[in-house]
Amino acid sequence: MKAFVAKVSAFAREEDGVALTEYLILLALLVGGVIGTVTAAGGNLSDAWGSWGSWWMSSVSTDAIVSTP
Template identity: 75%
Template sequence: MKAFVANVSAFAREEDGVALSEYLVLLGLLVGGVIGAVTTAGGSLSTAWTNWSGWFLVLDDATPAG
């Protein structure tokens, strides 16, 4: 257990370890923001794509065959 505490303390003292920790926290926030944005806008995007596909199908049916 003392070895683990010593390793964690050494990691915290090193500047590289602190910078890595900060980057990992930033990465986690960015990933969480992207997931939240996709989840929030997902229903609207699904509806928009469905409406667009229906519009293209109507245009395709209205085109003369030849």
């Protein structure tokens, strides 16, 4: 156990270890933010996408029937 603590302490003292730790924390915050945003807005986005798809299909179907010779 002492060897593990010594390795972790040495890793934390090195600049590369500190930079890696900072990047991992930043990555975790970004991933958490993306997951939170998708979770919060997921229902609204699904509804908007569905209504847009319905409008698109009805518009394309109407245009295809009118413009077909």
